Amino acid sequence: MKRITIYDVAKEADVSLATVSRVINGSEVVREDTRVKVQEAIEKLGYKPNAIAQGLALQKTTTIALIVPEASYFYTGQIINGLIDVAKIYKYNIMLHTTTEGISEMNDIIENIIKSRVDGVVIFNDKLNKDELKQLTNYQIPIVVIGNKMSDDTVGSVYVDYAKLVYDYAMKCIKAGKTDLALVEDRKNPAMIKQLKDGLERAFADSGMKFENYIAIPKEYRSSYLFLKEYMSGNIHHDVIITYRDSQAMAVLNTAKEAGLSIPDDMELVCILDSKYNAMARPQISGFKIPDYDLGAVAMRLLTKMLTEENEVMDKEIELSYIFTPRKSTK
Amino acid sequence: MKRITIYDVAKEADVSLATVSRVINGSEVVREDTRVKVQEAIEKLGYKPNAIAQGLALQKTTTIALIVPEASYFYTGQIINGLIDVAKIYKYNIMLHTTTEGISEMNDIIENIIKSRVDGVVIFNDKLNKDELKQLTNYQIPIVVIGNKMSDDTVGSVYVDYAKLVYDYAMKCIKAGKTDLALVEDRKNPAMIKQLKDGLERAFADSGMKFENYIAIPKEYRSSYLFLKEYMSGNIHHDVIITYRDSQAMAVLNTAKEAGLSIPDDMELVCILDSKYNAMARPQISGFKIPDYDLGAVAMRLLTKMLTEENEVMDKEIELSYIFTPRKSTK
Numbered sequence: 001m002k003r004i005t006i007y008d009v010a011k012e013a014d015v016s017l018a019t020v021s022r023v024i025n026g027s028e029v030v031r032e033d034t035r036v037k038v039q040e041a042i043e044k045l046g047y048k049p050n051a052i053a054q055g056l057a058l059q060k061t062t063t064i065a066l067i068v069p070e071a072s073y074f075y076t077g078q079i080i081n082g083l084i085d086v087a088k089i090y091k092y093n094i095m096l097h098t099t100t101e102g103i104s105e106m107n108d109i110i111e112n113i114i115k116s117r118v119d120g121v122v123i124f125n126d127k128l129n130k131d132e133l134k135q136l137t138n139y140q141i142p143i144v145v146i147g148n149k150m151s152d153d154t155v156g157s158v159y160v161d162y163a164k165l166v167y168d169y170a171m172k173c174i175k176a177g178k179t180d181l182a183l184v185e186d187r188k189n190p191a192m193i194k195q196l197k198d199g200l201e202r203a204f205a206d207s208g209m210k211f212e213n214y215i216a217i218p219k220e221y222r223s224s225y226l227f228l229k230e231y232m233s234g235n236i237h238h239d240v241i242i243t244y245r246d247s248q249a250m251a252v253l254n255t256a257k258e259a260g261l262s263i264p265d266d267m268e269l270v271c272i273l274d275s276k277y278n279a280m281a282r283p284q285i286s287g288f289k290i291p292d293y294d295l296g297a298v299a300m301r302l303l304t305k306m307l308t309e310e311n312e313v314m315d316k317e318i319e320l321s322y323i324f325t326p327r328k329s330t331k
Numbered sequence: 332m333k334r335i336t337i338y339d340v341a342k343e344a345d346v347s348l349a350t351v352s353r354v355i356n357g358s359e360v361v362r363e364d365t366r367v368k369v370q371e372a373i374e375k376l377g378y379k380p381n382a383i384a385q386g387l388a389l390q391k392t393t394t395i396a397l398i399v400p401e402a403s404y405f406y407t408g409q410i411i412n413g414l415i416d417v418a419k420i421y422k423y424n425i426m427l428h429t430t431t432e433g434i435s436e437m438n439d440i441i442e443n444i445i446k447s448r449v450d451g452v453v454i455f456n457d458k459l460n461k462d463e464l465k466q467l468t469n470y471q472i473p474i475v476v477i478g479n480k481m482s483d484d485t486v487g488s489v490y491v492d493y494a495k496l497v498y499d500y501a502m503k504c505i506k507a508g509k510t511d512l513a514l515v516e517d518r519k520n521p522a523m524i525k526q527l528k529d530g531l532e533r534a535f536a537d538s539g540m541k542f543e544n545y546i547a548i549p550k551e552y553r554s555s556y557l558f559l560k561e562y563m564s565g566n567i568h569h570d571v572i573i574t575y576r577d578s579q580a581m582a583v584l585n586t587a588k589e590a591g592l593s594i595p596d597d598m599e600l601v602c603i604l605d606s607k608y609n610a611m612a613r614p615q616i617s618g619f620k621i622p623d624y625d626l627g628a629v630a631m632r633l634l635t636k637m638l639t640e641e642n643e644v645m646d647k648e649i650e651l652s653y654i655f656t657p658r659k660s661t662k
Contacts, residue, residue, distance in 0.1 A: 077407060081401050093426055098411070254611065254613060277578075281611075
């Protein structure tokens with residue numbers, strides 16, 4: 001019989017892992033109706049939180065290494081929160097490591113991690129390319145990658161399919177007659193931009209057109225803002241401008257306004273990675289809510305499975321969904 | 332003879348710890364003139380990075396617990412970066428823990444940490460009050476607190492004096508004839524708001540006046556924005572409005588604009604905790620640059636000292652300074 005986990009309870013009660021965790025731990029911040037719903041799911045499934053926790057407590061301490069990029073974005077915090085909430089439930093320790101560069105440093109870090117005898121590794125790094133990821137399969141230790149689709153005997157992944165996200169959005173635009181879509185480059189995230197570009201190119205090809213409006217930021221410009229200021233002053237406008245991060249969306253907003261263009265009337269604007277700051281901009285910027293907390297929680301849950309249920313066949317590629325949040329920068 | 336550390340080299344060369352670390356590790360991102368400056372400092376002081384690193388490597392692995400608040404602000408990432416850079420140099424491992432609530436959970440976490448046999452603890456939590464902090468002195472393990480001034484046999488701290496920061500700023504305003512200063516409450520950070528209020532009250536008392544414009548956000552309002560929208564629509568304005576975080580500064584900016592008030596002409600606006608988003612707002616919001624990376628780096632350095640040079644008398648309260656960044660929201 002498959003062991004019932006907190007993850008099953010969360011699915012059954014249709015709440016987050018954090019909420020289930022709070023109910024189990026008797027936290028007072030949970031609403032009464034939610035608490036009842038979770039309790040009912042626990043009883044229905046026969047979930048025994050203490051038995052599992054105690055069972056694990058009898059084993060040796062399990063230590064997980066978490067590797068995050070040094071330049072942390074706002075959502076890294078939520079990923080870490082989700083990961084730690086699940087690690088607490090299963091009584092795993094987390095050793096923190098950061099990385100700035102590509103795979104050479106990444107390899108060094110992983111070598112050191114293995115020497116320090118951790119039991120598993122979670123890597124969140126949205127800048128790794130395919131070759132870099134491929135090298136992770138060389139290690140004989142369970143690894144879960146957050147943000148990129150890949151799997152192997154010892155590697156699992158939890159991710160959002162950004163190429164599909166932008167493909168679906170582009171198809172919707174094209175069907176509505178908006179065919180002049182532009183993507184702003186993010187020099188800090190070439191791997192991510194490649195995914196977005198792939199999705200756009202596919203959507204245009206499937207519609208019998210070619211995607212051509214890739215706005216590259218030339219190296220001599222210190223920031224997207226400085227380049228976009230010049231770009232917009234040429235009175236260039238598109239149906240929809242797409243940016244990866246909130247700071248680039250704001251650069252588009254500010255430079256468009258400075259060039260006398262009105263958003264969304266002259267040009268729409270959408271940000272892939274939504275943040276609270278998008279809601280503070282005027283006009284408020286539309287974006288995609290990425291399930292950051294869940295990325296961390298599910299990654300940690302997958303790793304616990306890989307560590308304890310080795311011989312079981314399991315799905316090691318877990319795709320999470322996103323939600324489009326329309327605000328005032330799109331029509 | 333006092334052992335020469337990377338910290339001394341950084342001071343001598345007038346660069347950050349991270350830069351020294353990069354030079355030692357042969358990183359290519361360092362500018363040539365900076366590299367030369369650091370090399371000169373290393374030679375002048377007789378600093379031997381490898382000897383120290385090797386010496387430490389022969390000892391047992393040293394593991395540090397890092398406790399950060401669950402709801403992480405943008406600057407938590409930089410604090411962690413600074414901390415990890417120094418931990419890497421001294422070959423310390425970092426075990427990550429998070430906390431949401433007050434001291435009850437904090438005590439639980441610390442008890443668990445001590446059981447897991449870490450050698451020292453760094454706590455960053457800007458919401459701890461005095462009583463909560465006092466309890467930290469009960470533990471027989473070196474602890475460094477980031478963000479609050481306190482010290483004891485086993486406790487050290489690295490902090491920015493926010494009361495002094497706001498005192499100095501208020502005195503400057505009062506001398507310039509701006510006596511109608513207002514502080515917006517941040518319900519999420521009562522301990523921090525208390526420091527700011529103390530500083531303002533002291534500045535007004537020292538000027539023969541009384542500070543009275545504390546803008547409390549009533550509990551029934553879900554966000555500062557919703558309350559400020561009503562507040563500003565009463566056509567209320569002050570000489571200068573002070574907020575703690577960037578999101579509150581943006582709420583002031585948006586609601587003032589919506590009420591037909593012009594910033595900075597009708598009212599100036601300053602944000603204590605500056606962020607990159609303040610520079611993206613229009614008008615750009617003035618703020619104080621807090622040395623977040625240094626808070627982490629210096630805290631880690633202080634802890635390594637407390638762990639290895641126990642009998643030496645050392646300053647365990649380290650105050651770091653801030654820089655006022657004037658932008659367009661102040662005159």
